[in-house]
Amino acid sequence: MFPREFRRKFSTRPAAAGLTAVLLLAASERAQAADVSPSGAQPSAVPSTTPPSSDVPASVLQPSLAGGLDTLHRTLIDWQVVLGGGAMIQPSYEGSSSFEVSPVPFVMATFGEHVKFDPTGLSVDVYSLGNLYFSAKLGYDLGRKEDDDAYLRGLGDIDAGAVLGGTVAYEMGPAEFYATFERIVGGSEGTQIQFGVDLNHQVDRFIFTADLSATWADETYMQSYFGVTALQSAASGLPQYQADAGLKRxxxxxxxxxxxxxxxxxxxxxxxxxxxxxxxxxxxxQEAFQPSGLIAIGYRF
Known part of the structure; x- marks a missing residue:
């Protein structure tokens, strides 16, 4: 089973790159634990090089560079840095019938046992009790631009905002049951709660994953992303619409x-x-069904 701290916890569009990083790092942890590499050995550190004294100017540059690279290499290993990228196809906005293909570059790092960074923001493991875990999240929401799709013209932009949230998760064999809370500060000023279950299974070097989730949103969020005010109706030609709180997807x-x-x-x-x-x-x-797909490759130091 994947290490708990690297499981999927957020599924919004802006989190695509962060999700890819989390899943690839989880698979890397799993691969190391199962010793799937030909040798099963951990990467060896570059031997440390002591810079020569300043009275040998001709030989200073190369040893200093080697020493700097050694320090960088050790830091990347200690922080469990993952670098990678790929491509994702998805609706141009939530509810669109048209699709866009976008690159998903990412970087992820882990500081100690409890603090992690990925493109979605910073997360901190707060508390654990047996198989029950709690974590806090500081991230961001990219909002929505009316030029994301011609169908949005006249609706105006939804500004970006900070995301304050938390996750509670419980492991049970190959499954993890989780619930996440996200409060957007600025932008839509809305709240989302997602709950679901994640399953995974490893066969040799392959790791198969399935995730089923549902997302609830409050009235502020729903009206921001799915409502149409009188002014927006006049500018866009769409009928006025009030969206209330409830299950979103x-x-x-x-x-x-x-x-x-x-x-x-x-x-x-x-x-x-x-x-x-x-x-x-x-x-x-325009379309209730919202399919997506991605392909990504990652390298863990």
Missing amino acids: VDLSLAVTYAFDEHWLVRGQAGLGYLLGDAADSPIV
Whole structure:
């Protein structure tokens, strides 16, 4: 089973790059634990080089550079840094019937046992009791631009904002049951709660993952993303619409990760979301089914 701290916890569009990093690092941890590399050995550190004294100017540059690279290499290993990238296809906005392909570069690092950074923000493990875990999150929400799709013209932009949140998760064999809370400060000023279950299974160097989740949003969030005010109706031609709090969507994702060795991994993932309730009924929504897919490769130091 994947280490608990690297499981999927957020599924919003802006988190795509961070999600990829989390999953690839999880697979890397799993690969190392199962010793899937040919040698099973941990990467060896570059031998330390002591810079020569300043009275030998001709030989200062190369040893100093080697020493600096050694320090950088050790830091990348200590912080469990993952670098990678890929491509993702997804609706141009939540509810769109058209798709966009976008790159997903990412970097992720772990500081000590409890603090982690990825493109979605900073997370901190707060407390654990047996198989029950609690963590806090500081991230961001990118909002929505009306030029993301021609269908949004006249609706105006939803500004970006900070995200304050937390997660509670419980492990049970190959499954993890989780619930996340996200409060957006600035931008939509809305709140989302996601709950779901994550399953994973390893066969040799392959790791198979399935995740099923549902997302609830408050009235402020729903009205920001799916409502149409009188002014927006006049500017866009869409009918006026009031979106109330409730279940926003359900999501199912299936993925497979292949570990070439203890460093290199490649992952393919397919997802299907379905909008519900007032979100699905919104005149902004062109299609309730929201499929997506990604392919990514990562390297862990």
